[in-house]
Amino acid sequence: MEKTFTDDFDLEVIANSGQCFRFNTADGINYTIISSEKMLHAASLGSGRFSFDCSKKDFDSFWSGYFDLETDYSAIRKLACNNDFLKKCADRSVGMRILKQDKWEMTVSFIISQRKSIPAIKTSIERLCRVCGREIGDGIYSFPTPREICRAPVDKLAECGLGYRLSYIREAADLFYAKKDEFERLSLLDDEELLSELKKMQGVGDKVASCIALFGFHRLNFFPKDVWINRALGEHFPLGFDHDAYNPYNGVMQQYIFYAYRNSKRS
DNA sequence: ACTCAGGTATCCT
DNA sequence: AGGATACCTGAG
Numbered sequence: 001m002e003k004t005f006t007d008d009f010d011l012e013v014i015a016n017s018g019q020c021f022r023f024n025t026a027d028g029i030n031y032t033i034i035s036s037e038k039m040l041h042a043a044s045l046g047s048g049r050f051s052f053d054c055s056k057k058d059f060d061s062f063w064s065g066y067f068d069l070e071t072d073y074s075a076i077r078k079l080a081c082n083n084d085f086l087k088k089c090a091d092r093s094v095g096m097r098i099l100k101q102d103k104w105e106m107t108v109s110f111i112i113s114q115r116k117s118i119p120a121i122k123t124s125i126e127r128l129c130r131v132c133g134r135e136i137g138d139g140i141y142s143f144p145t146p147r148e149i150c151r152a153p154v155d156k157l158a159e160c161g162l163g164y165r166l167s168y169i170r171e172a173a174d175l176f177y178a179k180k181d182e183f184e185r186l187s188l189l190d191d192e193e194l195l196s197e198l199k200k201m202q203g204v205g206d207k208v209a210s211c212i213a214l215f216g217f218h219r220l221n222f223f224p225k226d227v228w229i230n231r232a233l234g235e236h237f238p239l240g241f242d243h244d245a246y247n248p249y250n251g252v253m254q255q256y257i258f259y260a261y262r263n264s265k266r267s
Numbered sequence: 268a269c270t271c272a273g274g275t276a277t278c279c280t
Numbered sequence: 281a282g283g284a285t286a287c288c289t290g291a292g
Binding site: 208226 | 275
Binding site for chain 1: 287
């Protein structure tokens with residue numbers, strides 16, 4: 001099916017914003033997107049037109065929510081105008097959206113992310129999916145459930161290049177095994193309580209918990225601070241970042257800075 | 268060969 | 281409370 005969007009929607013920007021790790025392309029036009037146990041081929045046709053290889057029913061019931069189509073991102077982007085550097089970042093990030101991704105997948109993915117480069121994170125995640133996910137397409141594997149991770153032999157999991165993070169992931173899988181509604185309970189908490197609950201997991205500190213909250217729980221005011229954000233803040237916000245000015249969309253501003261600053265600094 | 272990576276836990280002072 | 285250090289492993 002085809003769709004035309006007038007609001008911000010750029011697959012390349014989203015794919016390289018660090019919020020998702022299974023959003024792949026070979027040509028910058030055609031994307032394979034995997035989320036949890038679903039897969040989608042999406043292609044940019046130009047002029048805001050996109051094709052998606054799914055039924056209208058699948059699009060409306062799942063992918064529309066995944067792409068957060070009910071939120072007006074061009075309106076949020078205007079908040080960036082009060083600061084020169086932030087505005088420049090936002091102008092380079094037109095098309096950015098915060099995906100509504102699976103809470104469990106975000107939890108495991110960002111536990112894996114610590115002290116790893118993005119290519120290394122992707123490699124580990126793909127291996128994990130291949131080792132204990134289900135094949136949902138030709139060589140495409142679902143993200144493993146807590147149950148599937150618990151059942152996987154440790155020597156197989158050890159082949160995923162997870163290093164010291166493996167014990168963290170197995171603990172998290174134990175915690176959520178047979179507790180599918182645990183995430184629903186967490187969804188009821190306010191931002192502060194959610195953060196502290198997430199940090200009770202081993203291997204989940206401030207940064208990882210913020211990413212889980214922002215990308216998995218869609219709490220758009222979280223502002224994860226990674227090395228890139230810290231560098232950008234140090235260079236361009238010597239007096240501090242005025243979080244009050246962007247409430248409740250600090251997380252979107254973070255994505256603008258991450259995407260624009262990181263892309264400008266990489267060779 | 269060697270450094271560093273979207274950090275966190277732990278051990279200090 | 282705040283600073284230093286170790287940590288698995290893979291990408292460049």
